[in-house]
Amino acid sequence: MNKEEARLLFMDYMYGELDQDQEQELLSYIRQHDDLRQELEELTEAKSLLQHLPVESPKEQLVIMEPEIKATTHWWKGLFSSLIPTSTFARTSFGLVASVFLFVILAASTDLNMSLNDNGFNLTFGEQPPVQQGFTPEQVQLIVDQVQRQNAQMVNRIVTDAQVQQNLLLDETLSSFASYLEDQRNYDLQQIAQGITSLEQTTFNRFLQTDQVLGEIIQTVSYEN
Amino acid sequence: MEDAQLVNDFLGGNHQAFNKLVGRWQDRIHHFAYRYFASSDDAAEITQKTFIKAYQKLDSLDDAQKFGSWLYRIANNLCLDELKRAGRKRGTSLEALKTAPQAPAVSGADSKLVRNEAIVLLHRALLQLPNEQRMVVIMKEYEGMTFPEIAEILDEPLNTVKSRLYYGLKALKKTFDSWNINKEVFNYE
Structure with missing residues (x-):
């Protein structure tokens, strides 16, 4: 310290x-x-020394007067004070119960309807709006059958179209191939013809040359004799 | 019946419960204000205002067990408001007190007169203290509150309250010495 x-x-x-x-x-x-x-x-x-200071008491007693209430409201006050409890907890409880009661009365008188669905919270008053009903099992089966039929038709149509398309393509391909073969054959024939013509020409020329040579030989032999 | 019960009764609509609270606390609030201002009229006015304000604001009291502290806090604030409102007038009055009076020498002729004059000087010495020191001295010395209670009423730290009391008593001792006030003045018969 x-x-x-x-x-x-x-x-x-x-x-x-x-x-x-x-x-x-x-x-x-x-x-x-x-x-x-x-x-x-x-x-x-x-x-x-401070303890020697005397105490002075107030000269008169203070009185807080209760607020004056009009006589006409006295019976109301009596009624309320007899109905409403005094403690805070009891007053709060009384208030909550009164609020719930009031809410129920209002809801009943205004046809209040509350609902909660996938679209959110619905709060309506008065007559209920028509509510869309769900499908029955028969309707569901009918819809499924119809959808299946439509799907089968659609698949069938697609397959048919594909086959037609495929056949057309095949025909076109075969036609093109045939045209190609024809063209190739004609070309080959032309080549062969040209070859033969050329061979004939060559043979003819050889014959001419042979004849010429033979003529010369014969002439030569004749002169010698 | 406890104060808290009377407070709850009043809040429940029983106005007579508040008059019982007034009866319990009026003297203490009056003494508090009287020692603060050294004036019966001011003390009566502060007391009346305190209870009127308490009547109007009692529903804002969080803890009914602390009614006494709450009431002193109202009285304390009203005293400070009164000081601000009439500061100029009181300032003049306190200035006049600075001309140091002297306790008459005890000669045995009229001991009662001497004692009364010494009491007046005691009150003047108290009035010379700074407001915050005077408030703590009164609450501790005359109202008998504990340091935590005073700290709660004034909304100040505990050590601040003790410090104000310490310096308040030191200042009073200095004033008593300079004015020749001592225990012999009061013990003389």
Whole structure:
């Protein structure tokens, strides 16, 4: 403990708000410091002098008057005070019950309807709007059959169209191939004809040359003879 | 019946319960205000205003068990408001007090007169304290509140309250010495 801490405890000590251990510690410390002891004595003296200040009591008793209420409302007040409880909890409960009762009355008188579905929360008053009913099992089966039929027809049509298309493509391909073969044959024939013509020409020329050579040979032999 | 029960009765519509609370607390609030202003008229006015305000605002009291602290807080605020409102007038009055009076020497002739004069000087010494120190001295010395209660009413830290009381008592001791007020003045018969 230091002097500042001791001074902090002066007020608690003077007014008896210090526990026994702290009090012993403070008194022990003060005994070792004359200046603190002197200061505590001065504070205690100031405190004791203040006790001589007399007390002055009020001259008259205050009375808070109850607010004046018109006589015509007295029976209402009596009725309400007899119906409404006084404690906060009971008043709150009474208020909640009254609110629920009022809500039920209003709901009944206005045909209130509340519902919760996939589209959200519905709150309606009065006559109910027509509500769309769900399909019966027979209707569902009918719809399924119809859908199946439509699907089968559609698949059949698609397959037929595909076959026709495929046949057309095949015909076109075969036709093209035949045209190609024909063209190739004609070309080959032309080549062969040209070859034969060329061969005939060559053979003819050989014959001519042979004849010419033979003529020369014969002429030569004749001269020698 | 406890204060809290009377508070709840009043909130439940029983106006007489509030008059019982007034009967219980009027003297203490009056003493508090009287020591703060050293004036019977001011004390009566503050007391009346305190209970009128309490009557109007009692439904805002969170904890009925703390009615006493709450009432002192109202009185405290009204005292401060009164000081602000009439600060100029009171300032002049306190200025006049600074001309140091002296307790008459006790000569045995008229001890009652001497004692009365010393009481007047005690009150003047209290009035010379700064407002916040005077408030704590009155609450602790005369109203007998604990330090935590005072701290709650003034909404100040505990050590601040103790510090104000410490410096308040030191200032009072200094004033008493300079005005020659001591225990012999009061012990003389």
